Amino acid sequence: MKIPDGQILYDVLSPVGETTVDAGHIAARLNTLNGKTVCEVWNGLFNGEKTFPKIRALLKNRYPDINIIPYTELPIVDIVRTEKALKDLHGAILQKNCDAIITGNGG
Amino acid sequence: MRASIVAEKANIPSVTVAITAFEPAAYHIARAEGIADLRIAGYTGPIQTHSDSEIDQAIEKTVLDQIIEGLTKPAEKNGAKVVKPGITSSREIVFSGNFEGVNEFFYRSGWTDGLPIIPPTVDKVEQFLEYTDLPLNEEVAVLPSANLRATPWNIAVNAVMAGCRPEYMPVLIAAVESIAAPAFRLKDTGTTASLRPYLLISGPIARQLEIHSGTGLITPGAGKLEASAAANPNSTIGRALFLITRNIAGFRPGISEMGVFGLPQSFVLAEDEEGSPWEPYHVEHGFKSNASTVTAMAYVAMSYAFTSDGDKADSHFKTIGLELAHGMHPAFLYFAPDFMVNILIAPPIARVIAADGYSKREAIEQILNNAKMPVGSINERLELAFQGYSIHELVNEGKIPEALDIEPDKMIPVVSQADNINIVVCGSHERGRCLILFAVYTRPVTKEIKLPNNWAELIENTKGCGCDTECQI
Numbered sequence: 001m002k003i004p005d006g007q008i009l010y011d012v013l014s015p016v017g018e019t020t021v022d023a024g025h026i027a028a029r030l031n032t033l034n035g036k037t038v039c040e041v042w043n044g045l046f047n048g049e050k051t052f053p054k055i056r057a058l059l060k061n062r063y064p065d066i067n068i069i070p071y072t073e074l075p076i077v078d079i080v081r082t083e084k085a086l087k088d089l090h091g092a093i094l095q096k097n098c099d100a101i102i103t104g105n106g107g
Numbered sequence: 108m109r110a111s112i113v114a115e116k117a118n119i120p121s122v123t124v125a126i127t128a129f130e131p132a133a134y135h136i137a138r139a140e141g142i143a144d145l146r147i148a149g150y151t152g153p154i155q156t157h158s159d160s161e162i163d164q165a166i167e168k169t170v171l172d173q174i175i176e177g178l179t180k181p182a183e184k185n186g187a188k189v190v191k192p193g194i195t196s197s198r199e200i201v202f203s204g205n206f207e208g209v210n211e212f213f214y215r216s217g218w219t220d221g222l223p224i225i226p227p228t229v230d231k232v233e234q235f236l237e238y239t240d241l242p243l244n245e246e247v248a249v250l251p252s253a254n255l256r257a258t259p260w261n262i263a264v265n266a267v268m269a270g271c272r273p274e275y276m277p278v279l280i281a282a283v284e285s286i287a288a289p290a291f292r293l294k295d296t297g298t299t300a301s302l303r304p305y306l307l308i309s310g311p312i313a314r315q316l317e318i319h320s321g322t323g324l325i326t327p328g329a330g331k332l333e334a335s336a337a338a339n340p341n342s343t344i345g346r347a348l349f350l351i352t353r354n355i356a357g358f359r360p361g362i363s364e365m366g367v368f369g370l371p372q373s374f375v376l377a378e379d380e381e382g383s384p385w386e387p388y389h390v391e392h393g394f395k396s397n398a399s400t401v402t403a404m405a406y407v408a409m410s411y412a413f414t415s416d417g418d419k420a421d422s423h424f425k426t427i428g429l430e431l432a433h434g435m436h437p438a439f440l441y442f443a444p445d446f447m448v449n450i451l452i453a454p455p456i457a458r459v460i461a462a463d464g465y466s467k468r469e470a471i472e473q474i475l476n477n478a479k480m481p482v483g484s485i486n487e488r489l490e491l492a493f494q495g496y497s498i499h500e501l502v503n504e505g506k507i508p509e510a511l512d513i514e515p516d517k518m519i520p521v522v523s524q525a526d527n528i529n530i531v532v533c534g535s536h537e538r539g540r541c542l543i544l545f546a547v548y549t550r551p552v553t554k555e556i557k558l559p560n561n562w563a564e565l566i567e568n569t570k571g572c573g574c575d576t577e578c579q580i
Contacts, residue, residue, distance in 0.1 A: 007205040010226035014201045015218050015264045017255025017355035023143035027118045029179050038178075041110040046154050047162060051124060054166045055174065062175075077110045079295065079548070080442055080506075086113050093119060100178045101114040106125025106133055106147075107154055107299070 030100055034063040039098035041089060042071035044078040046105035055102065069096055077103075108133040108147075112140045122146040122177030124170060126154055131362040132297065139254040139357065146177030198229075198260075213268070218354055220346065220372060224268035235263035238276035240559045247280055248287030251294035253357020257283045262347075265354055269347035272338045274316065274569050278401055279347055281556040282306055285403035286352070288552040292445070295548040297358050301366030302405045302546060306348060307376045307531060309389035310399030312556055315566055316340050318377035322535045325374050345374040370406075376533055382454035383532035384461030391467060392553050402553040404449055404529075406544040410434045415456055415539050420463035423456050424470070427541055428477020432521045434543055435478075437485040438492035440523070442547040443506040447527050449544040449551075450474070453534040456541065471528045475520050483515030 030036055038059065042048040048071065056068050074096070075088040093101060114121035125133050127149040137145035148170050154162065202212045209226040213219050225231070236243050236259055243260045250257050262279050271279070286293045286304055296302040308318050319330035319341045327342045349372050358364040380387045389400040415426040427450060439446045452460075460470050482498055489496045498519070502512040507523045522528060529551060534540060559565065 009203055009205060010209050010228055011200045011203045012209050012213075012226045012228055013232060013264050014199065015213075015227065015261060015268060015350060015354040017250065017253065017257055017261055017357070020249050020256050021139060021141045021254050023138065024116075024141045026115045026142060026144055026146065026182055027120045029120050029181050031179065033175065033178060041114075043110070046126075047157070050159060050162050051150075051154075051166060051170075054163055055124075055171060058167060058171050059174075062171075079298075080445060082109060086109055089110055090113050090117060093114060093117065098114075098119055101111065101119055101121035102124065102174060102178075103108065103110040103114075103121060104124030104148075105150070105154060106108055106123055106129040107150075 032063070033059065033066050033100070035065045036099040037067045037069060037097055038100045038102060039069045039074055039093055039096060040071040041074050041093075041101055041103040042076055043103070043105065044076045046107040048105050051105060052102075069098065108136060108145060109140075111145060112137055112142050115142050115145070120146075120178050122148050122174050124148045124150060124174070126150050126152070128361075129365065132365050135357065135363040136252055139252055144182050148173035148177055217359055218350075219268070220349055220353070225270050227264040227267040231267045232260065232263045235266055235271075235273040235276050236260070238273050238559060238565060239280055240557075241280065247283050250283070250287055250351075250356035252297060252363050253355075255355050255357060257287070257351070257355045261355055262351065265350040266343075266347045269343050269350050270338055271343040271347050272340075272569065274566055275340060275344050275347070277556045277558050277562075278306075278308060278312065278316070278344055279351070281401040281554045282344075282348055282403060283351060283355075284554045285401050285552045286348075286356070288403070288554075290550040291403050291405070291552045292548045292550075293352070293356060296352070296405060297364040297366070298548065299365055299367055300407050300547065301364075301368065301370045302407050302548060303370040303373055304348060304352060304403055304405045305374050305376065305544075306344065307378065307388060307402040307404060307551075308344075308399070309378055309380075309387050309402065310394070310556070311397060312399035312558075313377040313380070318344075318375060320377040320379040320382075320533045324376060324533055327372070327374075341375040341377075345372060348375075349373040376451070376531060378531050379454055379533045379536075382457075382536055384458050385467040385532065388529075388531060389553065394553070394555060399556040399558075400553050401556055402551050404447070404544070404551045405546045405549045406449070407547055408434070408545045410541075410543040410545075412534075412540045412542045415541055418459055420460040420465055420470070420473070423460055424473040424477050427452075427474045427543075428479070430541070431474060431478040431543060432480050435521050435545055436492070437480070437488045437521060439545065439547055440485070440498075440501055440507060440521070441489065441493055441496060443501065443523060444527065445550065446545070446547045447529065447550060448522060449529045449531060449546075451531050451533055451542040451544070453538055453540050454532055454536050456539050457530075457532045467530050468525070471525045471530060475522055475525055475528060478521050479518040480521055481515065482511075482513055482517055482519055485519070485521070486515065
């Protein structure tokens with residue numbers, strides 16, 4: 001940038017906070033959903049009671065041997081008691097041997 | 108998407124269904140939690156108002172394939188999005204230029220509130236650091252949603268930008284500690300409904316820094332011009348808090364702050380300790396009278412400044428209770444007990460209430476008893492806001508007391524516990540008005556302001572307008 005004569009030049013600092021978390025990556029993906037246990041996790045919002053059954057039906061149609069555990073059998077991770085729900089969820093997805101998770105709905 | 112983060116960390120592949128407008132927020136939160144390439148199945152359009160057939164169509168045509176791909180395709184072949192990380196070196200000069208150039212650079216970087224900022228130079232920042240005994244790189248807190256580290260250094264950078272005076276630093280450090288407390292739930296302030304933090308400053312420092320507690324205290328620039336003409340503490344501390352939530356906590360509109368309409372800038376309140384008939388807020392909450400505190404609060408909605416007349420406490424309880432009952436959406440009960448109501452009461456009303464023998468706590472209980480609505484009316488609005496919800500459901504979930512689950516025509520309090528209500532005495536000395544600030548998710552968090560050892564000397568030297576030469580007004 002060209003600075004006109006007589007103007008004050010400012011060397012300025014960033015206001016952004018320092019990073020505390022290293023970027024990790026997602027878990028290894030599955031080769032197929034056939035024969036796998038897929039668990040639904042709902043946050044109680046944004047028409048999940050309609051979207052999950054539809055997704056469930058379509059997945060079963062495409063992968064006949066898929067095993068889907070509906071959101072009614074896992075903790076609802078709502079925004080009011082998120083921390084406790086997330087702790088409960090961790091135990092539940094291990095206990096139910098979930099191979100994959102579908103969560104929703106963000107909105 | 109927090110559930111997806113739990114799954115990925117447990118080595119279980121996941122995919123989050125979210126409306127496409129929410130995707131940036133999901134990536135942002137996942138990155139802050141250490142997941143760089145979260146899988147999203149984007150739903151295009153307003154899922155809340157779509158018909159059943161529109162939902163079915165969207166799932167079938169676009170969402171399903173994204174779910175399958177999200178769970179089966181390896182990350183490196185999927186063009187996964189990686190969010191830019193925060194900086195790691197706080198002393199780096201990020202730009203050199205004139206005033207306009209600095210402002211353009213900062214604005215384009217998303218680091219401002221859209222208004223001009225004071226260029227944060229090393230010299231300026233170091234002036235601010237004289238007002239804390241903390242080492243410049245001490246971790247004051249890690250602020251969600253971005254989970255970036257707040258230090259005296261970067262707090263000072265934001266304070267300089269906001270136009271603060273250096274002596275506001277101890278307040279800002281305590282403010283950062285307050286908003287970082289888990290009970291405040293800063294991470295949820297980017298909510299769809301919008302939740303804006305604000306501060307209540309209590310104790311001797313409020314007078315030392317001339318924090319305005321009188322007429323128009325929420326209005327930017329209100330206060331005594333003859334006292335501290337170089338900066339307005341209410342406005343600049345509020346602005347600094349806003350910039351900190353943007354630059355250190357990482358809230359950006361449309362990316363991580365997802366309010367449908369948003370809310371204005373943060374602001375600062377001070378209690379009118381001389382005009383109040385009750386003990387100051389910080390003493391009421393267990394701090395010594397000579398201590399100074401910052402209380403972080405937040406609001407999603409504000410009432411109008413309603414009038415409340417009369418020389419008897421009962422009429423004020425009825426008025427305030429009625430305004431509270433009608434102003435507070437019953438959906439707040441869904442969030443119980445994580446909501447709060449902060450009632451600003453002008454000194455003349457507070458004095459009438461106190462003259463009739465009521466402590467602040469007793470006044471809160473009286474207001475609560477007057478803030479009632481019929482169960483049926485609450486149920487109707489709950490059902491519309493959250494399909495299937497009712498007082499009965501809330502009682503079953505243990506959110507509200509069982510005694511509230513009664514016949515539809517019976518009146519029940521809209522706030523189930525006095526602990527959810529605060530009173531702050533402030534505003535005009537001569538007019539009987541009140542204003543109610545409503546909030547969900549959050550609880551007020553109070554922290555003591557830690558002053559540097561040489562505070563008395565520092566504050567003495569900073570009296571006046573701060574100009575190098577005599578001020579001309």
